[in-house]
Amino acid sequence: MPPPIKAAAESDALRARIEDFSFYYANGFQAIKSVSMPILDRKVTAIIGPSGCGKSTLLRRLNRMHDLYPGNRYEGRVILEPEGENLVGRDADPVLVRLRIGMVFQKPNPFPKSIYENVAAGLRVRGISKRQVIDEAVESALKRAAIWDEVKDKLNGSAYDLSGGQQQRLCIARGLAPNPEILLLDEPTSALDPIATAKVEDLVQELAKSVTIVIVTHNMQQAARISHRTAFMYLGELTEFGETSQIFNNPQHPRTENYITGRYG
Numbered sequence: 001m002p003p004p005i006k007a008a009a010e011s012d013a014l015r016a017r018i019e020d021f022s023f024y025y026a027n028g029f030q031a032i033k034s035v036s037m038p039i040l041d042r043k044v045t046a047i048i049g050p051s052g053c054g055k056s057t058l059l060r061r062l063n064r065m066h067d068l069y070p071g072n073r074y075e076g077r078v079i080l081e082p083e084g085e086n087l088v089g090r091d092a093d094p095v096l097v098r099l100r101i102g103m104v105f106q107k108p109n110p111f112p113k114s115i116y117e118n119v120a121a122g123l124r125v126r127g128i129s130k131r132q133v134i135d136e137a138v139e140s141a142l143k144r145a146a147i148w149d150e151v152k153d154k155l156n157g158s159a160y161d162l163s164g165g166q167q168q169r170l171c172i173a174r175g176l177a178p179n180p181e182i183l184l185l186d187e188p189t190s191a192l193d194p195i196a197t198a199k200v201e202d203l204v205q206e207l208a209k210s211v212t213i214v215i216v217t218h219n220m221q222q223a224a225r226i227s228h229r230t231a232f233m234y235l236g237e238l239t240e241f242g243e244t245s246q247i248f249n250n251p252q253h254p255r256t257e258n259y260i261t262g263r264y265g
């Protein structure tokens with residue numbers, strides 16, 4: 001049994017709660033085992049753990065990516081606060097959930113469209129069609145993603161003409177444009193060089209002032225640098241959750257210690 005999860009400090013407002021959440025792939029494999037953890041408002045939560053421990057599965061479940069594949073099964077709840085809405089409930093529309101819970105993937109994956117249209121896409125799905133409103137939201141999202149200065153003179157140019165690091169910041173802008181409550185980042189820097197990685201890390205810290213962020217990363221220095229809370233997963237279970245400094249300086253569970261000291265991973 002994993003040790004009890006530390007309650008969040010009173011000053012930390014909750015943005016979401018993952019409650020007793022389990023997930024089974026279509027072949028019956030249980031990838032997530034009764035995970036419960038808080039997601040704090042306007043903080044960065046890092047999910048770390050050895051390959052195959054279920055980090056990406058948990059993240060993708062938060063924005064209903066697995067609904068795209070039939071046969072998967074889950075138990076438990078993901079409650080969005082303060083509304084108390086269950087994001088994985090049958091009555092929560094997965095398309096709306098994906099706008100409220102934005103996602104950025106490991107490899108930059110812009111649409112084969114202009115820079116402008118990439119960022120406008122989610123707004124159009126939200127039913128916004130007024131040009132001026134879209135213009136303003138595109139500019140605002142590109143500024144929040146710290147890429148406006150690099151693209152403002154070529155908004156109609158192809159997103160594919162940007163560098164990998166720029167494409168990833170464009171994907172972050174695309175995720176931010178519909179003004180999500182939570183932004184999920186699935187190893188967002190693993191395909192980037194150190195300079196582009198540093199830019200994305202700075203950006204994540206800046207963004208956390210206005211949006212809640214959950215990041216899956218293999219890079220423990222990155223988790224230690226940019227997150228406020230860290231969840232350590234092992235074989236589908238949440239072994240330990242706590243303040244990032246505590247997890248890295250004073251892990252309570254031997255498995256966490258083994259992982260962060262590089263004894264396995």
Ligand SMILES: Nc1ncnc2c1ncn2[C@@H]1O[C@H](COP(=O)(O)OP(=O)(O)OP(=O)(O)O)[C@@H](O)[C@H]1O
Nearest residue numbers: 025026027029031050051052053054055056057058
């Ligand atoms: N479509 C699938 N069907 C069955 N099992 C799957 C499927 N996708 C992933 N798994 C299994 O679920 C477990 C968790 O996978 P997941 O990708 O979430 O791990 P991870 O911690 O993100 O790993 P990594 O760090 O290597 O990306 C693994 O054992 C994996 O083999």
